[in-house]
Amino acid sequence: MATIGDVARVAGVSRSTASYALSGKRSISAEVREKVEQAVRSLDYTPNAGARALATSHTKVIGLLARFLEDEFAPAMLQYILGVTNRARECGYDTLLLTDEDGVSALRRISDSRMVDGFILLNVAENDDRLGILRDAAQPGALVGLPGDASGIDVFDLDFAAAGRLMVETLHELGHRSLILVSQPEHVLERGGAYVSRLANSAQDRAAELGVELHHHFAPSSQPQIGSELARLLDAHPSATGLLLNNEAAAAALPSVLHSRGLSAPADISVIGRYSDDFARTFSLPYTAIDSAADELGRRAVERLVSRIESNADALAPIVDLITPRIDDRGSTAVPPTRH
Structure with a gap:
């Protein structure tokens, strides 16, 4: 050596x-x-x-706080982690992944030890108890996920409210008037996953403005429960001609559910999901989707954090950077089928 x-x-x-x-x-x-x-x-x-x-006075290490929660789809979380670690490596930084259930203690411990130059937090909740520690830490930090109070911290997230509106508007323009929205499990929202409500609320508001019937349901994030729930929802809303998915597990399960029922998209039902391009490739998903921008969010968070680490951190005003949603058209949307 x-x-x-x-x-x-x-x-x-x-x-x-x-x-x-x-x-x-x-x-x-x-x-x-x-x-x-x-x-x-x-x-x-x-x-x-x-x-x-x-x-x-630099360790060239970034602390990444992330948790693999049972009620969230692990492969989706991995996309965010890869976005951070890949860009950190390109910038000359290693990544210390912290998956402690007690994120407050982990953040305080690593900050006090000076093991890292800065922090990036995933799994950001509406009222995240880690933020007080981060604001007081000697090292700068950035969030991937929008909390209720973003003051004093750099924040990067998808504009979920705009995503919900875009989903509804896209299918409305094609002539759809009855849609099903499948969200993450309800306890994701209860523990502070406000992105779920941001998308759902804006979708419901836009649907009401356009005269579209929107059936909103929370659904499991694991098999076999999600497959059974998708089948139940299709049975419960036979007039629905469009399916909106803000649940990665639902998107991964949908191909087999439709196949088992002799259905296809968009001939029988139009589908728009919300997940990353990498996620779509991993599961060979053929559905039009709003890119969750997992990789881009990680890259932006790292670049901003490195700028704070390597320059005068106090000279940079905190920012809230919400990525405008875009739809990747994979051919799963069309005019509604004629129902007899």
Whole structure:
């Protein structure tokens, strides 16, 4: 394994000069810095994390707080985690994934230990008890998910209210007048998953404005319960010609449910989901969907956090960045079928 001495030897400089070139603690000429960087690349040198932290006051590690909850679809959460970790790696940062059930204690423990340069929080609740700790932490933080009070923190999320309106408007323009909206389990909303209500409420309001009948239902997020529930909803609303899915497990289960009933989209029913492009590829989903932008949200959160870490954090005003929803048309929407 290469050492800082090896880097200095290959670059033709002293050990201290090589160290200063890497740490940025002293002014080094561009020519010398380039020689050191070339030596680093040729030797595939990785600085010792502890020594780097002492030299630069940076650990080059981001703390990512996420939980795999039983009432949420784990593969969907993984898309958000990958968005963060991939962009962090591109920016030269490792990621410390914290999945503790007690997020408050985990956040306080890691912040006090100075093990990371900053934090990104997933599973953000409407009244998230981690936010007080984050606001008081020595390290900056960013949220993927919009809380009720976003003051003082950078926030990144999909505009779920706009997504709900877009779903209804898209099918209304095609002539649909009776729709089913399938949301996450109700206890996701009860524990603070406000994105569920933001989408549902705006969809219901827009449907009422357009004269569209919208049947809203909470549904399970695991098999086999979600498959049975989808079948029950189709039976309960035979006049519905469109299906809106704000539940990734429902989207993953729908192909087999429709096949078992001899139905297809859009010939028999139009379908619009809400999930990431990567999620659609993973489960080979053929449905038109609003991209949940999991990867993009992670990238934006990391980039903003790194800017705070590597510059004067106080000079950046907190932002709330809501991504405008867009529909990826995969051919599962059409004019309503003629019912006899």
